[in-house]
Amino acid sequence: MSALPPFALGRRRLLAGALGAAILPVLTRRADAAAPISGVRPADWYRTRFGEFEITVVGDGDLDLGEPAAGFPGHPRDDLTQLLRANFRSTEKLVLPQNCFVVNTGRQMVLFDTGVGYTRPFGPHTGMLLANLRAAGIMPEQIDAVVCSHGHIDHVWGIIGGDGKPNFPNAQVFISKADFDFWTDEARGRTDGWVGVFVQGARRNLLPVRERLTFVEDGKEVVPGVIAVSSPGHTVGHTAYVVQSGNAKAMFIGDLAHHEVIMLRRPQIEFAYDTDPRQSAQSRLRLLRMLAQERIGVMSYHFAFPGLGHVAAEGEGFGWYPLPWGVNL
């Protein structure tokens, strides 16, 4: 008889012996143990290296836009249903994640877009940027630049907190002049419907930071490593941003395309919330072709989390190739 304790034996030997016969029921009982379904949503954040930069994708929560056809009133409903079905996506409702990106350039912490903010107009699972930033170890005070693609509810309403003060107290804010002027126009804010609501919210979030606001221009550097790319249509001054560090190059596309199936496979489609749907489709096609041809990466605000990948020209549209999830730090 060995003097060694039972756990020093190989598992097979242990289980083959008389002792094994005694403890096997104890080991297997674990598998039968019931655990309550947690229902707890994990923090949405993901981090990867990007050249000399580090990118942290931080979720603000999901926008439930309801029936997919409602967002694309000019498009045949059957085509949308078939497209979603073929891609194993819900045909009942369209849910868009909100991926905010923090790019640490080594010199600055740059936040792209800010989510829907504290009023949570899309429900309790939205407006989560600040909580998820903290979960990712990033304090709001560390953000040096807030760079906005456009003036809509889900992109600029997270600039100001419930106390009326900036959520990112040390940040310079960047947006196009065209979008600032359009979405802070008092007269437009008095109009009925969603445009009026969007304007009131943009005024609440952009006017208090007017002193620290800088207007971006097409082709010009925003901060070192970030260049503005005008892409009007979804809004009058919608802007994408190229982020580059050495050979690593990607574009934060904002709302150039809202969904990796519908708007890549049907890039000409017109979205209900576009200010100029035709122009929006032209901008989408022009930039997607460039991203595909030049094999430039995509940082997408509304594609499936974490919204990082590539587009490739396929048929009449584009395919989406998400970056494999992996820690690359």
Ligand SMILES: [Zn+2]
């Ligand atoms: Zn959006």
